[in-house]
Amino acid sequence: MTESIQRKIQEISGKMKILHSHLLEERAKNAKLESDLESLKMSLQEKNEELATKNQQLSEKESQLVQMNEQNTVSMPEESLNRSHEIDELVKEIEYCIGQLRK
Numbered sequence: 001m002t003e004s005i006q007r008k009i010q011e012i013s014g015k016m017k018i019l020h021s022h023l024l025e026e027r028a029k030n031a032k033l034e035s036d037l038e039s040l041k042m043s044l045q046e047k048n049e050e051l052a053t054k055n056q057q058l059s060e061k062e063s064q065l066v067q068m069n070e071q072n073t074v075s076m077p078e079e080s081l082n083r084s085h086e087i088d089e090l091v092k093e094i095e096y097c098i099g100q101l102r103k
Helices: 002-102
Strands: none
Touching: none
C-alpha cells in the first residue's frame, strides 16, 4: 500500500508541477497583455489629443473661410457698384459723343 500511496503522491506532485508551470505561463501572458493594454491606452490618448488639435485647427480654418467669404461678399457689391457707375459714365460719354457727331 505504501507503494501505491507513493505513486499517487508522485502523480499528484507531477500534476501540481504541470499546473504550476501553466499558471506561470498564464501569468506571463497576462503581464504581456496588461503591458500591451497600457501601451494601447497611451496610443489612444495621444490619438485623441491629436484629433482634438486637428478639430481645433479645422474650426479655425472654417472660421477664417467664413470671414473671407463674408469679406468677399461685402466687397463684391462695392466693386459691382463701382463698375456700374463707371459703365454709366461711359454710356453718358458715348451718348455725348454721338450727340456731338450728329451736329
